[in-house]
């Protein structure tokens with residue numbers, strides 16, 4: 018069974034993550050770091066591609082599909098199918114590039130606009146923290162400014178911390194999708210559907226009455 022590009026792998030649904038950010042901030046490098054646990058300089062960063070891996074969540078092996086995207090430029094329209102495909106996002110910026118952090122802020126606004134009814138999990142990753150002498154963004158300030166939007170990591174440090182952040186994001190995604198499934202299952206139950214219908218009819222009736230009482234005074 019598939020929906021919105023998700024495959025059911027045994028009883029664990031695939032998790033789709035899109036990695037977005039400005040050009041050359043290290044999106045591909047970060048994905049490689051997660052998949053291999055190492056920093057590798059020699060890889061094809063131009064290619065837009067989906068990588069798959071398996072992670073253990075709640076005692077089950079889940080397939081995680083990670084989409085590496087082309088560098089985002091301000092005012093660019095986000096591909097809606099990409100935004101709808103993903104269950105969660107990793108937004109990468111470079112601590113050596115102030116503009117790339119502004120891009121992350123813009124991306125958060127755009128993503129929240131497109132997926133306005135959902136609290137989609139977001140991980141903001143500050144990259145290139147090893148280039149201390151070239152740093153133009155204060156990591157603590159950046160973390161504070163996005164703290165109400167999702168998780169934050171300093172991605173160039175311990176490979177383990179990148180891996181843990183990915184896992185945390187995957188767990189958060191699983192938790193959100195479990196809640197969504199439970200809600201849609203509850204809403205489909207006949208007793209709940211009937212109750213909601215009665216509530217809506219009463220609301221319509223009250224609105225009609227209110228409208229009549231207002232118009233009859235003129």
Ligand SMILES: Nc1nc2c(ncn2[C@@H]2O[C@H](COP(=O)(O)OP(=O)(O)OP(=O)(O)O)[C@@H](O)[C@H]2O)c(=O)[nH]1
Nearest residue numbers: 039040041042043044045046058062087088145173
């Ligand atoms: N010093 C340092 N260099 C990095 C780090 N991460 C990536 N780089 C370098 O930054 C450059 C850009 O990295 P990419 O992974 O290609 O960046 P990208 O965001 O995927 O690039 P585009 O796909 O072209 O937008 C490469 O030369 C990387 O080797 C890091 O943590 N530290």
